[in-house]
Amino acid sequence: MADTSNGPALVSMAQQFTGLPMGSLIGGPLMAAAKANQQMALTQVDFLMKTCFTQASNTSGGKTDAKVYQPTMIEMQLTRGVITPGAKAGDPAVIQNINSTIKLPLLTILPLNSLAVDNVNVNFVMQVNSSYSEDHSDTSSESTHAEGSFDAKIGGFLWSVEVKGSVSHDSSSSTTNSTHYQKSNSATYTVDVHAGQLPLPPGVGVIIQAYTNNITPIEMPAQEKAA
Amino acid sequence: MNTVTIQCPHCHQGSIALEPRLLLQGAIFTCSLCGSGLSVANETSTQLLEQSLDKLEQIKQHAHAKPLM
Ligand SMILES: [Zn+2]
Numbered sequence: 258m259a260d261t262s263n264g265p266a267l268v269s270m271a272q273q274f275t276g277l278p279m280g281s282l283i284g285g286p287l288m289a290a291a292k293a294n295q296q297m298a299l300t301q302v303d304f305l306m307k308t309c310f311t312q313a314s315n316t317s318g319g320k321t322d323a324k325v326y327q328p329t330m331i332e333m334q335l336t337r338g339v340i341t342p343g344a345k346a347g348d349p350a351v352i353q354n355i356n357s358t359i360k361l362p363l364l365t366i367l368p369l370n371s372l373a374v375d376n377v378n379v380n381f382v383m384q385v386n387s388s389y390s391e392d393h394s395d396t397s398s399e400s401t402h403a404e405g406s407f408d409a410k411i412g413g414f415l416w417s418v419e420v421k422g423s424v425s426h427d428s429s430s431s432t433t434n435s436t437h438y439q440k441s442n443s444a445t446y447t448v449d450v451h452a453g454q455l456p457l458p459p460g461v462g463v464i465i466q467a468y469t470n471n472i473t474p475i476e477m478p479a480q481e482k483a484a
Numbered sequence: 485m486n487t488v489t490i491q492c493p494h495c496h497q498g499s500i501a502l503e504p505r506l507l508l509q510g511a512i513f514t515c516s517l518c519g520s521g522l523s524v525a526n527e528t529s530t531q532l533l534e535q536s537l538d539k540l541e542q543i544k545q546h547a548h549a550k551p552l553m
Contacts, residue, residue: 300546304540308536329532331524332526332528333522335521336512336523337494337518358525361490363532366507366533367537367540368487368488372544469490470491
């Protein structure tokens with residue numbers, strides 16, 4: 258087993274998390290959400306004031322007062338059944354549809370909802386991987402091969418001498434040495450933001466309710482028929 | 485569906501649930517109590533309502549599409 262006591266020190270986990278801008282990481286998205294909410298609220302107020310109201314100057318006694326916002330009205334047709342008794346006793350009652358034109362504030366029939374960031378998830382996952390490994394291997398091999406051979410022959414009368422010899426030697430040596438060091442860091446930062454619809458602010462609800470409660474049919478003058 | 489409920493202009497007791505987009509197509513919505521029907525009276529009002537609904541829809545879509553950061 259490799260001796261890591263003398264190798265590079267492992268990364269200190271505490272040190273890795275020290276100095277992280279946690280305030281910015283968590284507070285940043287929340288501040289951005291609040292800013293987005295403010296922008297959406299302003300956009301909606303702008304829509305309400307420009308679309309659902311018309312601006313008029315209230316001039317009295319030669320002095321121009323503050324601007325007056327009057328609700329934009331749209332004309333609606335109200336159809337209701339009226340039971341008319343028969344002309345004579347015993348005649349069946351007649352149901353007549355009476356149409357009248359009424360004016361409704363546009364504000365009351367628009368599907369208004371407060372748009373706002375209703376959910377912010379800040380997922381901060383920081384993963385610090387620190388690892389040290391050392392692989393050290395020595396491979397040494399040596400082989401020696403020796404071989405010898407001798408053959409001698411001695412003869413007489415007609416002399417014959419024969420000498421044979423053979424010597425062989427092989428030797429090989431190899432060494433392998435490898436060292437491996439590895440360190441890695443990774444961080445993941447995820448922010449989920451969802452904008453949804455919230456109930457209308459009570460103030461706007463009160464205005465709409467006041468208008469709604471005062472919807473009363475106004476009989477419009479009969480249109481002159483073309484001759 | 486973006487249903488809007490208003491008080492009945494005739495009986496003041498019942499309520500009329502409106503679908504503004506269907507109003508543009510000439511739909512008549514009736515009171516739950518007296519049966520009075522409500523529809524858009526004329527072309528001018530239809531156009532005004534349509535423009536307002538389109539504008540509101542744009543605001544809503546823009547709010548959803550806007551990047552936060
Ligand atoms: Zn009614």
